Amino acid sequence: MTALALPLPVRSAWRRWRPGAAAWTTLGVFLLFAVLVPRFASSGNLVNVLRVAAILCVAACGQAIVLVLGGIEFSFGSSAALASVVGVLAVPWLGPAGGLAAGGAVVIAIGALNGALIAGFGLPPFVVTLGMLMAAAGAAASLVGGQPIDAPPSAAFAWPAAGSVATIPVPILLGAAAVTVLHALLSRSRLGRLWYLAGANPVAARLSGIAVGRVTFLGYLVAGAFCAVTAVVLTSRVGSGQPNLAPNLPFESIAACAIGGIPLAGGEGRAHQVVCGVLVIAMMNNAVVLLNFPIAAQQLVMAVVIIGAVLLQNAGSLPVMLRRALTRRPNA
Amino acid sequence: MAASLEADRIAKAFGATLALRGASLHLQPGRVHALLGENGAGKSTLVKIIVGALAPDAGALRMAGRPVVFRSVREAMAAGIVPIHQHLSLFPHLSVLENLSAFALGCTRRAAASSALLPRAEAAARLETVGLHLDLDQPVAALSLGQRQLLEIARSVGRECRVLVLDEPTAALNHSEAARLFEVVRRLCAAGTAVLFISHRLDEIDAVADDVTVLRDGRAVIAGTPRSHLSREALVRAMLGTAVAAATRHLPEPGAPVLVAAGLRPGPGDAPADCVVRAGEVVGLAGLVGSGALELAAALAGARPAAGQLHVAGRRLPPGDRQQAVALGVGYVPGDRHAEGLFPVLSALQNASACSTRGLAPAGVLSPAREAARMLPWLRRMKLHPFLPAMKARTFSGGNQQKLLMARNLAIDGLRVLVVLEPTRGVDIAARETIHDAIADIARQGVAVVLATSDLDEAMALAHRVLVVRHGRIAAEILRGAARTNLLDALAGQAAA
Ligand SMILES: Nc1ncnc2c1ncn2[C@@H]1O[C@H](COP(=O)(O)OP(=O)(O)OP(=O)(O)O)[C@@H](O)[C@H]1O
Ligand SMILES: [Mg+2]
Numbered sequence: 036m037t038a039l040a041l042p043l044p045v046r047s048a049w050r051r052w053r054p055g056a057a058a059w060t061t062l063g064v065f066l067l068f069a070v071l072v073p074r075f076a077s078s079g080n081l082v083n084v085l086r087v088a089a090i091l092c093v094a095a096c097g098q099a100i101v102l103v104l105g106g107i108e109f110s111f112g113s114s115a116a117l118a119s120v121v122g123v124l125a126v127p128w129l130g131p132a133g134g135l136a137a138g139g140a141v142v143i144a145i146g147a148l149n150g151a152l153i154a155g156f157g158l159p160p161f162v163v164t165l166g167m168l169m170a171a172a173g174a175a176a177s178l179v180g181g182q183p184i185d186a187p188p189s190a191a192f193a194w195p196a197a198g199s200v201a202t203i204p205v206p207i208l209l210g211a212a213a214v215t216v217l218h219a220l221l222s223r224s225r226l227g228r229l230w231y232l233a234g235a236n237p238v239a240a241r242l243s244g245i246a247v248g249r250v251t252f253l254g255y256l257v258a259g260a261f262c263a264v265t266a267v268v269l270t271s272r273v274g275s276g277q278p279n280l281a282p283n284l285p286f287e288s289i290a291a292c293a294i295g296g297i298p299l300a301g302g303e304g305r306a307h308q309v310v311c312g313v314l315v316i317a318m319m320n321n322a323v324v325l326l327n328f329p330i331a332a333q334q335l336v337m338a339v340v341i342i343g344a345v346l347l348q349n350a351g352s353l354p355v356m357l358r359r360a361l362t363r364r365p366n367a
Numbered sequence: 368m369a370a371s372l373e374a375d376r377i378a379k380a381f382g383a384t385l386a387l388r389g390a391s392l393h394l395q396p397g398r399v400h401a402l403l404g405e406n407g408a409g410k411s412t413l414v415k416i417i418v419g420a421l422a423p424d425a426g427a428l429r430m431a432g433r434p435v436v437f438r439s440v441r442e443a444m445a446a447g448i449v450p451i452h453q454h455l456s457l458f459p460h461l462s463v464l465e466n467l468s469a470f471a472l473g474c475t476r477r478a479a480a481s482s483a484l485l486p487r488a489e490a491a492a493r494l495e496t497v498g499l500h501l502d503l504d505q506p507v508a509a510l511s512l513g514q515r516q517l518l519e520i521a522r523s524v525g526r527e528c529r530v531l532v533l534d535e536p537t538a539a540l541n542h543s544e545a546a547r548l549f550e551v552v553r554r555l556c557a558a559g560t561a562v563l564f565i566s567h568r569l570d571e572i573d574a575v576a577d578d579v580t581v582l583r584d585g586r587a588v589i590a591g592t593p594r595s596h597l598s599r600e601a602l603v604r605a606m607l608g609t610a611v612a613a614a615t616r617h618l619p620e621p622g623a624p625v626l627v628a629a630g631l632r633p634g635p636g637d638a639p640a641d642c643v644v645r646a647g648e649v650v651g652l653a654g655l656v657g658s659g660a661l662e663l664a665a666a667l668a669g670a671r672p673a674a675g676q677l678h679v680a681g682r683r684l685p686p687g688d689r690q691q692a693v694a695l696g697v698g699y700v701p702g703d704r705h706a707e708g709l710f711p712v713l714s715a716l717q718n719a720s721a722c723s724t725r726g727l728a729p730a731g732v733l734s735p736a737r738e739a740a741r742m743l744p745w746l747r748r749m750k751l752h753p754f755l756p757a758m759k760a761r762t763f764s765g766g767n768q769q770k771l772l773m774a775r776n777l778a779i780d781g782l783r784v785l786v787v788l789e790p791t792r793g794v795d796i797a798a799r800e801t802i803h804d805a806i807a808d809i810a811r812q813g814v815a816v817v818l819a820t821s822d823l824d825e826a827m828a829l830a831h832r833v834l835v836v837r838h839g840r841i842a843a844e845i846l847r848g849a850a851r852t853n854l855l856d857a858l859a860g861q862a863a864a
Contacts, residue, residue: 222735225728232721235710242670242707243721243775244693302712 057295057311060344064315072322080321082204088317089210090268091287092309096217097146097261098288099309103221104254105234105301106153106160109285113172114145114259115266116280120175122267123186123276131192138270139263145171146259150252168285175278185275196272206268213261218306220257230254235302290337291316294344315344370429371396371561372417372448372530377426378585379412381762384753386412388585389426394530394561399552400591401576402565405606405795406766407752408582410565414534417563418450419443430529447529451519451536457507464490464503467522497521497551511656513544520551524560531555532563535765537571538793541656541821549575567766567795569599581605607797616807618831618847622646625815626667626697626784631675631686633659633666637839639675642667644784644815649806651830652819655858660836661702661788664819668692668699668786680783693722695783698776702788702819704765708772711761715751716742718760719774726780745774750801765793773802777809785809786817791825803829823854 069076094111101108122138129137145167152163186192198205221227229250233240241247262284269281293299294315295308319340323333370393379387387409394400402410415421417428419437428435430446437443440450457466468485485493490503497517507515516536524531531552537545552562552575566572572579572594579597581589589597589605625646630639637659644650644667654660666673669684669692677684679695689699701707710718719742720727727738739756746756749770751763760771769792776785787806791799806829810816820826826833827847835843835857843857 223733225724225731225733228717228724228728228733231713231717232710232724235713238706239701239708239710240721242689242699242701244689245721245724246690300712302710 057308060294061311061314064318064340068318068322072325074325075318075322080325082207084314084317084321085210086204086206087320088313089204089206090265090272091284091291091317092210092313093213093268094262094265094284095288095291095309095313096213096306097258098285099217099292099297099304099306100220100230100254100258100261101160102289102292102297102299103230103234103301103304104251105237106251106255107164107289107299108149108160108255108258108262109164110145110149110167110171111262111265111288112281112284112286113168113170113175114142114262115269115284116278116282117145117171117175117178118142118263118266119270119273119280120178120184120276120278122270123184124178126186126192131186131189134186135192135195135267135270139267142263142266143256143259146262147252147256149259150255153255154248154251164285172278175276175280179276179278181278183275183277186270188274193271193274195268209264209268213264214306214310217261217309221304221306226250226253231302287316290341294341296345312344315340370394371431373429373432374413374417375427375429377413377416377423377428379409379416379421379424384755385585387416387423387426390582390585390587391590392417392563392580392587393591394563395578396529396559396561397556398577399556399562399564399575400578400580401572401594402563402580402582403567403572403602403606404582406798407764408606409585410582411534411764412585413582414450414532414563414565417443417530418448418532420450444523447527448532449520449523449528449530450532450534451516451523452534457515457519457522459508460506462504462506463494463501463510463518466507466518467493467503469522493521493524494518496524496554498547511544512539513541513547513656516540516544516548517551520548524555528555528560530561530563534565535567535793536564537566537568542823544656545571567793567799569602569796572602573599583608603796606795616803616829618649618807618829619647619811619813621648621831622813625680626817627676627678628667629676629678631663631666631673631677633662633671633673634839637662638841640841642834642841644817646783646813646815647810649810649816649818649830651826651833652817652836653821653823653826653833653854653858654836656821658836659839660819662839663836663841664786664788664817665699665701667817668697668784670699670701670786693779696779696781698722698779698782698785698787700772700776700785700787700790702792704768704772704792709760709768712759714757715746715760715763715771716756718771719746719756719778722775722779742774742778745778746771748777749774749805750798766795766798769794770798770802773805777805782809782814784815784817786819788819789821790818791820791822799825823851823858827851827854 074080098108118138118141121141122134125137126134149164149167152158153160195205200208229245232245233247233250237247291312292304292309295312297304297308319337323336328336372394374392376389376391377387378389390409390413392413404410416423419440419442435446458469464484467490487503494501497520499514499517499521510518536548540548556562564575576594578591579589579594580587580591581602583606623646624643626644628640628642630641632639640663652660652664662671665671666686669677669687669689672687675686677686679697682695684691684695710721716738720738727733727741743756751767751770760768773790790802794802806816818826818830831847833845833854834841835845837860845854845857
């Protein structure tokens with residue numbers, strides 16, 4: 036009744052507002068923390084938040100591509116760990132920059148392997164990437180006997196994480212670049228359109244003459260390239276080869292996309308949603324540290340935020356669901 | 368007599384679209400009530416509200432005079448409202464018996480406690496009520512569409528059924544299966560069930576409907592009038608606002624061969640098929656369900672792996688290679704719109720351009736302006752309604768989704784061959800004319816058309832010749848202008864081929 040009573044311009048404005056649900060969630064979380072958490076809104080802290088967000092953001096951009104394809108990518112975490120180990124081991128031969136590049140190449144290769152197994156053999160992404168998560172972790176641990184190894188200290192090795200260009204930290208620049216590239220791919224490239232089509236209905240895509248296998252392979256490959264950048268920055272930040280570098284990376288990148296409102300069913304997802312989800316996660320992580328929450332409580336809070344945010348994404352249907360749940364059946 | 372179900376001034380809006388604006392419907396026990404209206408008139412929306420799948424914005428439902436509110440399909444079923452959807456909701460890998468029982472399980476709260484399966488005698492008795500004689504242990508996947516539809520009814524009406532709701536149940540059925548369905552509907556009606564029946568086929572309305580309600584733009588323009596008080600013309604005028612005459616279309620003289628199939632065998636049991644479709648020629652493919660006509664059509668479009676040879680305009684097309692087929696200009700409108708055609712979460716525009724992304728992005732860079740400029744004329748040509756190209760395909764009505772698939776294939780660059788399966792299934796009378804016009808037009812531009820349809824009038828009206836498929840082989844050829852009975856006989860296998 037209410038929806039009908041509203042004048043048309045109001046209703047269409049409401050419709051345009053709803054895709055911005057992710058943005059509103061992000062803004063709400065920001066304001067909440069700015070008021071409740073001491074020191075959260077200081078400029079130094081916010082730059083720190085952005086720096087952390089940017090690193091996650093690059094990998095989440097890759098995850099978003101895989102989700103658009105209707106897949107999922109779990110191997111990001113241990114492929115980054117393997118990259119750091121390989122990168123540090125390669126420094127004596129290739130130099131600091133060469134070592135980092137070699138680490139990045141490992142991640143891209145793992146993405147390509149995932150893509151080949153999924154597209155070529157029709158294996159489920161869940162199984163393939165989970166298997167790859169374990170395989171890469173095993174490889175990383177056995178290369179260094181389970182212990183972290185330090186990289187020889189060098190400015191070049193530290194630059195991706197600690198350097199800056201025109202006073203802007205390099206990770207933030209990389210994060211911005213990743214979002215720009217993702218946006219261009221998804222909304223302006225033929226490949227991006229094919230990802231949407233293949234993710235929305237692979238059978239229809241095949242019958243429309245689309246090389247679904249090749250498109251899927253390229254998706255995992257490009258996703259691997261995004262994750263490679265994250266791996267390089269993380270390796271540079273810790274300055275060592277860590278067989279246990281970023282165990283939460285796959286889950287945080289999936290959670291970021293989910294918080295941004297990207298459904299796991301495929302065919303949907305846009306760059307700005309990734310940005311919003313990543314910001315929410317980075318702000319959360321930062322706030323629980325500022326509030327001195329114990330680690331266990333941090334994870335709990337995180338879980339509440341993820342599920343709550345996804346519920347909020349469906350806010351449009353929430354009033355309807357509540358109303359339906361609360362109406363008394365007159366005939367009952 | 369009190370109406371068994373009354374929908375009173377129901378309103379429903381989706382964003383800016385007003386799907387229903389105060390539509391009312393009164394179903395009487397023991398009568399078949401037909402709900403008519405053009406594509407997008409709001410029929411499915413009203414049905415979803417009645418069966419508890421959607422909540423109305425305004426208006427009330429009453430059963431036997433008492434107000435009811437359904438918060439879910441389950442609640443509606445508990446009140447005796449049985450929905451039969453066009454998308455069958457059976458479990459294909461389970462047996463007939465398990466499917467019959469699954470429903471009983473879902474409806475009892477003691478599911479875990481009670482035994483998992485219905486007694487076989489009771490299951491057989493339920494099948495009997497819909498005139499099905501099936502092996503209870505057969506997997507549902509092995510049944511024909513018609514059998515599945517009847518099975519679905521059997522599953523639902525085993526329980527108390529006060530209102531049976533059928534949204535375009537016959538769209539996927541052939542004539543004999545539809546006739547069988549009507550028999551069952553009649554039988555249920557005689558037992559006092561109220562039936563709500565949606566169809567775009569007027570002969571079916573003539574065959575079963577007692578009362579008629581016509582929706583236009585979300586309002587009832589004819590409300591529960593007995594069928595016998597209405598002429599066909601009055602019905603059509605009420606639906607569309609104007610009268611529509613089925614046009615006799617001029618078809619061009621066929622030119623050079625374009626699509627050549629030699630020894631094409633879509634399945635291992637099929638006989639090798641040879642056929643030639645010429646430029647500007649429309650070749651119909653007709654056959655009963657299971658005859659292999661649809662499979663043959665799909666194979667001709669390269670949509671299905673097959674043995675044998677295919678050539679398009681002199682170039683070889685490996686069977687089953689749709690990529691190559693689209694590059695050679697072979698369009699394909701599949702029969703199963705939802706599984707094989709639609710990209711439900713993408714926009715109408717993106718659905719229309721799915722086959723043309725190469726041409727729209729010459730260097731891999733997609734220009735939205737160019738996409739709109741090339742595709743919008745096709746959507747306009749197909750009379751998409753509502754004309755909202757950015758709206759997601761799944762929110763369009765069934766008939767309008769079909770228009771999206773037609774537009775997609777008509778827009779293919781350098782179209783040489785168009786293979787269409789059941790192009791007017793679920794489409795209203797005006798849209799049917801639009802689609803037939805588009806097919807005749809494209810033929811006049813020299814495209815070779817293969818039209819596989821179970822709608823014999825469509826085949827006779829639009830095709831130069833109709834190939835009749837029986838048991839996986841082309842058994843007869845009926846030329847344009849032949850009597851309809853010739854075609855019927857050939858289908859059933861009575862004429863000398
Ligand atoms: N979820 C939705 N979001 C937006 N619009 C919708 C949605 N569902 C339906 N509509 C719109 O509501 C109108 C009525 O649709 P409905 O499916 O009821 O039509 P219909 O009479 O069943 O048509 P058809 O004969 O083609 O099946 C259409 O304009 C349709 O686009
Ligand atoms: Mg409908």
